Amino acid sequence: MAVHLSTRIPRLLCAGVVLTLLSVSGCALGTAEGAPRLLTVQPKRIDGVSLEKRSMDVDGLRISTVHPVVPGARPFSTEIRTTMAEQQTAFMTAREGDGEASLEQKAEFLAASDDVLGARITTRRANGGSEASASATTRWYDASTGEVLPWTALFRGEDAIRATAAEVARVLHEEEGVELDEQPEGLGQSAISAAPSNAAEDAPSDPVEVAAEEAWKLAAKLDGSPLEDVGFGTTGGLIVSFPGEPGEEGAGERSVALDADFTRPLLSAFGERALTAATSEEKEEKVDLGNAPSAAGPTPTLDCARVPCVALTFDDGPGKHTGRLLDDLADYSAKATFYVLGTMVEEAPDVVARAAREGHEIANHTWKHDDLTGKSGKGVAADLARTAKAIEKATGTPPRTMRPPYGAYDDTSLKHTDYPVIMWDVDTLDWMNRDTRKITKIATTETTPGSIVLFHDIHAPTIDAIPTVLRTLHEQGYHFVTVTELFGDTELEPGTIYRRRD
Known part of the structure; x- marks a missing residue:
């Protein structure tokens, strides 16, 4: 011995x-x-x-x-x-x-x-x-x-x-x-x-x-x-x-x-x-357990039922502040989800590609922010398909979820989407108040494990709030994940609304 x-x-x-x-x-x-x-x-x-x-x-x-x-x-x-x-x-x-x-x-x-x-x-x-x-x-x-x-x-x-x-x-x-x-x-x-x-x-x-x-x-x-x-x-x-x-x-x-x-x-x-x-570790043959990584995006590897997770989401971009936002997220190795507009993807495909490359999720927010409740079923499907094509062209990966502009939906729009519909349970109201302190307070006091937080990366006060939001939630033990990762093994159904992970 x-x-x-x-x-x-x-x-x-x-x-x-x-x-x-x-x-x-x-x-x-x-x-x-x-x-x-x-x-x-x-x-x-x-x-x-x-x-x-x-x-x-x-x-x-x-x-x-x-x-x-x-x-x-x-x-x-x-x-x-x-x-x-x-x-x-x-x-x-x-x-x-x-x-x-x-x-x-x-x-x-x-x-x-x-x-x-x-x-x-x-x-x-x-x-x-x-x-x-x-x-x-x-x-x-x-x-x-x-x-x-x-x-x-x-x-x-x-x-x-x-x-x-x-x-x-x-x-x-x-x-x-x-x-x-x-x-x-x-x-x-x-x-x-x-x-x-x-x-x-x-x-x-x-x-x-x-x-x-x-x-x-x-x-x-x-x-x-x-x-x-x-x-x-x-x-x-x-x-x-x-x-x-x-x-x-x-x-x-x-x-x-x-x-x-x-x-x-x-x-x-x-x-x-x-x-x-x-x-047998010194043998030369490779160990193969099958199942290569999916082309649809990274496979979630964090169980948010066991640790406090939050999904930070950003709508209407990319914009001129998105690059700074990506830098701030990188400081904490934080992953976020970007609900992008097709028109903006065409204007700044390099920014979208960078976000995807750094592990963020790129999701569908329609082509130019039209209210989907004013469209026919075919119009909804065509709008989302056009946006998805632009996203895949920029990132190499199709989107996995969508968010309707203005948070507006009806039976027709839900019936004609191929994506789970992701809403939110924490609204920072950054589009309205444009106040960094108010944005920070809402995001840090109303977030609970499983929350989906709504921001807009086209507003400078929002980006100014992010470092404090990240620091405060991180000190509370939160892990910053994408929407897909937040739900983990839950099978998200097309046309079904999700506001948070319960």
């Missing part, structure tokens, strides 16, 4: 304890000579994978996230990004004052095959004058069922997890001299006392299937477990990792490597498949 621990003292989030200095040298997972290393998979092995990067650096607040988007594994991609978003919301709402703060989030693949994916999400935080911290968690994906799984799915059940925790505690104590009362919460004497006797020896030889629902229930029960950051090592055994110093990449990270002979009997049927996927 091998163990690798750093000589640097890390800070642990799950307990206010610090492991003593150990004799084994090294500064990263598995770098000590002869020590098993944590297996990871290069993203390039997964066909079609992309890495989405978001960053901001405003007023002393720095946030950086990198997460994968895997074609054919949307639930997995969504889980990783949403887990990061949950952590970001918690970080923002817990921030003290306006001092310097930073959050860095990354994900790396632990395993990849045509039926299994695994990822490790690492987070490093520094919030004002409080002590910096680091943490990591893991997520898994069963492509045969399309289910996202927690770390507990690797094990046959709770007894297997308790046996593993006891073994980690024993290694730390007997082989590394770490006193039981100095081990992280969930290890030490409590882990040894709670472990079933001979769990590995008594495990049935046939693989045990563990339902996803049961795995998630167990993960909730064991929330904060020191085994949450678990993967596979080069020798086929489990590797349990612990956080390191947040200031340096990989610095102070430590891992306990367990023998394959001990851990193999404790694995579930899915755990066996995950082991195979992890240990």
